[in-house]
Amino acid sequence: MEKICPRCGVLSGRKRFIGDFCEDCYLEMIxxxxxxxxxxxxxxxxxxxxxxxxxxxxxxxxxxxxxxxxxxxxxxxxxxxxxxxxxxxxxxxxxxxxxxxxxxxxxxxxxxxKCDDCRRATSGYYEAILQIRGKKAERWSQKILKELQHRTFVSKYAELAEGIDMYVGSKKAVSETLGILKLTPKVSDKLYGVKDGKRVYRTTYCVRV
Ligand SMILES: [Zn+2]
Ligand SMILES: [Zn+2]
Structure with missing residues (x-):
C-alpha cells in the first residue's frame, strides 16, 4: 500500500520511506x-x-x-x-x-x-637545569634536546667552556629523557625561593658523556 509522508505529502512510490515518513523528512527530524x-x-x-x-x-x-x-x-x-x-x-x-x-x-x-608551555618558555621559566659535560657533550646535547622537546620546552640553551647547559620546563621530562637515553645523572636540588609559603627547588641534573 502506498504511504503519504505526513510532513511533506510525498508518496512512497517516489521516495524511500523510514517508518511513516519520507527519508528527507526523517533526516530533518532526527x-x-x-x-x-x-x-x-x-x-x-x-x-x-x-x-x-x-x-x-x-x-x-x-x-x-x-x-x-x-x-x-x-x-x-x-x-x-x-x-x-x-x-x-x-x-x-x-x-x-x-x-x-x-x-x-x-x-x-x-x-x-599561547599554550601554558609556550607562555612559560617565553617568560624564561624553568624547573631544571640539565648540564651535559664531557668530550661528547656537543653530540649528546642534540639527541637529548630532541627527546626533551617531545615532552616539554627548553627555555635556554647555553654553550659554555665546560659543556652545555639547558634550562628545562619540567623535571619529570628530564628524568624520562635521561632514562630513555640510559644516562645516569648526578642530581642536586637548590633552594630557589619561596612561593605561596612553600619552598621552591630547582633541580640540577649533571651527566657526563
Ligand atoms: Zn516528507
Ligand atoms: Zn604552544
Missing amino acids: GIDLPAQIELPFCEVCDRVKLAKWQKLDKNALEKFVKKNVKGRYDSFHITHLEDNAYEVVFLLSKDSNYLEVRRKFSLKKVKT
Whole structure:
C-alpha cells in the first residue's frame, strides 16, 4: 500500500520511506545538531590546540572535538577535511533495517593564544637545569634536546667552556629523557625561593658523556 509522508505529502512510490515518513523528512527530524562554526583556542607558537589538554590537531583530536560538540543520536561518524578549517562529518545511524547518513559541515574558528608551555618558555621559566659535560657533550646535547622537546620546552640553551647547559620546563621530562637515553645523572636540588609559603627547588641534573 502506498504511504503519504505526513510532513511533506510525498508518496512512497517516489521516495524511500523510514517508518511513516519520507527519508528527507526523517533526516530533518532526527536533529543531529553540530554548530556550523566552532571556536578552538590554538597556540600561535607551537600550533597545538586546546581540547581537554593542549595537543596536536590530529584525527583523534578532531573526533573527540566533534563528539563534544554534537547533539543527537547516531551510531558512528567519520570526518573529511574539506579545505583550510572546513570539515564535513558524515553521521551514520540505523533505523529498523535502514542505514542512514546525515551530513553536517562545520568550520573551526581558531582563536590565537599561547599554550601554558609556550607562555612559560617565553617568560624564561624553568624547573631544571640539565648540564651535559664531557668530550661528547656537543653530540649528546642534540639527541637529548630532541627527546626533551617531545615532552616539554627548553627555555635556554647555553654553550659554555665546560659543556652545555639547558634550562628545562619540567623535571619529570628530564628524568624520562635521561632514562630513555640510559644516562645516569648526578642530581642536586637548590633552594630557589619561596612561593605561596612553600619552598621552591630547582633541580640540577649533571651527566657526563
Ligand atoms: Zn516528507
Ligand atoms: Zn604552544
